[in-house]
Amino acid sequence: MEIIKHIINDTVEFYRWSFTIADKRVEKWPLMGSPLPTLAISSSYLLFLWLGPKFMKNREPFQLRKSLIFYNFSMVVLNFFIFKELFLAARAANYSYICQPVDYSDDPNEVRVAAALWWYFISKGVEYLDTVFFILRKKFSQISFLHVYHHCTMFTLWWIGIKWVAGGQSFFGAHMNAAIHVLMYLYYGLAAFGPKIQKYLWWKKYLTIIQMIQFHVTIGHTALSLYTDCPFPKWMHWCLMGYAITFIILFGNFYYQTYRRHPRREALSKTSRQSHNGTSNGVLGSNRGNSSKTEEKPANESSRRRRKGRAKKE
Numbered sequence: 001m002e003i004i005k006h007i008i009n010d011t012v013e014f015y016r017w018s019f020t021i022a023d024k025r026v027e028k029w030p031l032m033g034s035p036l037p038t039l040a041i042s043s044s045y046l047l048f049l050w051l052g053p054k055f056m057k058n059r060e061p062f063q064l065r066k067s068l069i070f071y072n073f074s075m076v077v078l079n080f081f082i083f084k085e086l087f088l089a090a091r092a093a094n095y096s097y098i099c100q101p102v103d104y105s106d107d108p109n110e111v112r113v114a115a116a117l118w119w120y121f122i123s124k125g126v127e128y129l130d131t132v133f134f135i136l137r138k139k140f141s142q143i144s145f146l147h148v149y150h151h152c153t154m155f156t157l158w159w160i161g162i163k164w165v166a167g168g169q170s171f172f173g174a175h176m177n178a179a180i181h182v183l184m185y186l187y188y189g190l191a192a193f194g195p196k197i198q199k200y201l202w203w204k205k206y207l208t209i210i211q212m213i214q215f216h217v218t219i220g221h222t223a224l225s226l227y228t229d230c231p232f233p234k235w236m237h238w239c240l241m242g243y244a245i246t247f248i249i250l251f252g253n254f255y256y257q258t259y260r261r262h263p264r265r266e267a268l269s270k271t272s273r274q275s276h277n278g279t280s281n282g283v284l285g286s287n288r289g290n291s292s293k294t295e296e297k298p299a300n301e302s303s304r305r306r307r308k309g310r311a312k313k314e
Helices: 003-021 036-056 065-092 108-126 126-138 145-164 171-192 204-226 234-311
Strands: none
Touching: 003 234, 036 126, 065 108, 108 126, 108 145, 108 171, 108 234, 126 145, 145 234, 171 204, 171 234, 204 234
């Protein structure tokens, strides 16, 4: 028991100490005073994942077409705003794309970067609606482990990023990811219009490729920061690299299952069906031919017997 108490006391002390080195600029911003609101939102998300399908089990799926169009294009605007703010503010502050320490000053450009990163964090919370729409539309197959892992961890972990490092190297990943999400939500927004537009959306798989490239670039950029001994928390660098590797594995598996293995299985299945149908038709055809011949024999035999009977009578 003494050991457990000691561990708890050390944890509480570390938690209190960590807040003394947090970014003072963001402490009064919405959701940033304590991790509890963020954890409550993420917990509610996980609870809805469990209760939502039960609620929809005996109900008709909602269409939500107009809502989806509005939501997706709103996310396009939000992510473009984040991308634009990070780009302009980082450029004005002369940010380096190789190594950029966090500047905790009240410089207008630095505060602008921090604000853009805060909006990026908020956008990850808004993205929980992706899952809500899937459940209300009963698209349960879309809610994979990758989907839940991506949404839940991004919102929760970025609270840490904004709380302690709202600037510096943090801008790079958010800047890149916001640009990709502009394309992603543009795709989903157009897809919501229905079949007339969907036939032009052949580029979905390239979004997955771009996302995987993003994670490789993130690892390379972070490794370079470690190599150059960039004055940015090294534990965050190592955690970021590990986090990016999990996404490479999960997105790589998704890409293989969706665009490699599944189409190949469909092609093999189609070939097998065609082959099976061809064999069956051949068998049926030969049986029909055989049956017609066997039907002719009794008719010929009976006609011969009749002719022989007539000949004897005569």
